Amino acid sequence: MRYLTARKRAEGKGAAGTGTEHFWYMKMSGVGLALIIPIFLVAFGRTLGGDRAEVLDAMSHPAMAILTGLVIFFGLRHYAGGAQTMIEDYAHGMTRRALIIAVTVLSYGMIATGLFALAKIAL
Amino acid sequence: MAETDLARTEQVERPLSPHLQVYRPQLTSITSILTRITGNALIVAALLIVWWLLAASTSDDYFAMADAVLTSWFGDLVMTLSLWAIWYHYLAGLRHFYFDAGKGLEIETAEKLGWGCIIGSVVLTVITLFLV
Numbered sequence: 001m002r003y004l005t006a007r008k009r010a011e012g013k014g015a016a017g018t019g020t021e022h023f024w025y026m027k028m029s030g031v032g033l034a035l036i037i038p039i040f041l042v043a044f045g046r047t048l049g050g051d052r053a054e055v056l057d058a059m060s061h062p063a064m065a066i067l068t069g070l071v072i073f074f075g076l077r078h079y080a081g082g083a084q085t086m087i088e089d090y091a092h093g094m095t096r097r098a099l100i101i102a103v104t105v106l107s108y109g110m111i112a113t114g115l116f117a118l119a120k121i122a123l
Numbered sequence: 124m125a126e127t128d129l130a131r132t133e134q135v136e137r138p139l140s141p142h143l144q145v146y147r148p149q150l151t152s153i154t155s156i157l158t159r160i161t162g163n164a165l166i167v168a169a170l171l172i173v174w175w176l177l178a179a180s181t182s183d184d185y186f187a188m189a190d191a192v193l194t195s196w197f198g199d200l201v202m203t204l205s206l207w208a209i210w211y212h213y214l215a216g217l218r219h220f221y222f223d224a225g226k227g228l229e230i231e232t233a234e235k236l237g238w239g240c241i242i243g244s245v246v247l248t249v250i251t252l253f254l255v
């Protein structure tokens with residue numbers, strides 16, 4: 001028996017340093033994506049294959065632009081979280097840190113690119 | 124004895140737990156690793172779609188190039204496989220919520236859920252292809 005309060009034991013939040021934050025983010029983004037992905041798959045599938053004017057017209061619809069923006073942002077953040085878990089399972093030390101930085105940079109870079117393109121199309 | 128063991132600081136050979144290679148593949152383990160594979164593989168489709176959107180926002184020429192890649196036979200193959208991958212990941216994710224709640228962990232139920240993910244993902248892929 002150690003004389004530690006429950007709070008003291010929780011401080012530092014374990015090996016990950018972030019407690020259940022990462023786990024919980026994956027659950028939350030997963031639920032959110034589950035709500036919008038089916039609609040996005042059909043809407044995007046119908047858009048793909050059209051000529052540029054048709055694509056610009058479809059993507060500039062407010063509902064489609066908002067939906068696509070949400071899918072790009074939360075899809076890629078969810079991806080980075082999952083990829084990080086995979087990296088933590090298989091890579092160690094410097095390699096692990098470098099790969100986690102790489103997927104984080106990739107996900108934010110793609111989010112910025114995707115949202116920029118969407119804004120240019122829809123606004 | 125115990126004290127001297129604890130005091131040893133050099134690396135000792137520790138027994139390894141049975142590794143992937145010596146495990147018989149089971150439905151539960153295969154459906155679990157497929158969740159990870161499909162989730163991570165979806166980055167390919169994401170890269171293509173973001174590039175295609177950027178091209179659409181830029182110019183006719185750029186769009187023509189990106190669109191030719193996405194709608195080629197290879198693009199169709201990647202998009203169709205990705206469609207299956209996202210449906211598989213979707214169902215496996217729902218299964219994970221169920222597992223996280225401490226339910227469905229009996230072997231028989233877990234295997235049924237595994238078949239549900241496999242068959243369900245194919246069915247949903249076909250339905251989506253009909254809708255688009």
